[in-house]
Amino acid sequence: MSPPSRRPPEKSVSVPGFGWFLFVIPGMALVSLCHVQPSLLSTLPIPTPIAKAAGYIAERPNLAALIFYAAWGAHVAEGLVAGLKSSRAGMNSAAVLFWGLQTFILGFPSMIELNKVLRSNKAKDS
Secondary structure: OOOOOOOOOOOOOOOOOHHHHHHHHHHHHHHHHHHOOOHHHHOOOHHHHHHHHHHHHHHOOHHHHHHHHHHHHHHHHHHHHHOOOOOOOOOHHHHHHHHHHHHHHHOHHHHHHHEEEEHHHHHOOO
């Protein structure tokens, strides 16, 4: 039996505000450095409050590991969920890949955008 035919969604992609890219990507890099290579922190031009927080975390290897694995695990899980949700919504493979990768990189801001797109498409279908 073939799956029911679905009309492709009218809107498939959306991008959160540019500020999220400026916040999340360096944040994930900093979290990674705290765990993987804390000695590099002192060589980076990081604003003082952020450097103090990163230094505090880097001095505590167990805390750095916990934050590192939790953050990366959450981003991987969010990316997979976003890909699954967009696929189930009938989006084409390029849109599914877009949502999975964008949400892996940005996390919850991208998931919020995906949910907005899905709600918008559902309202238009009604």
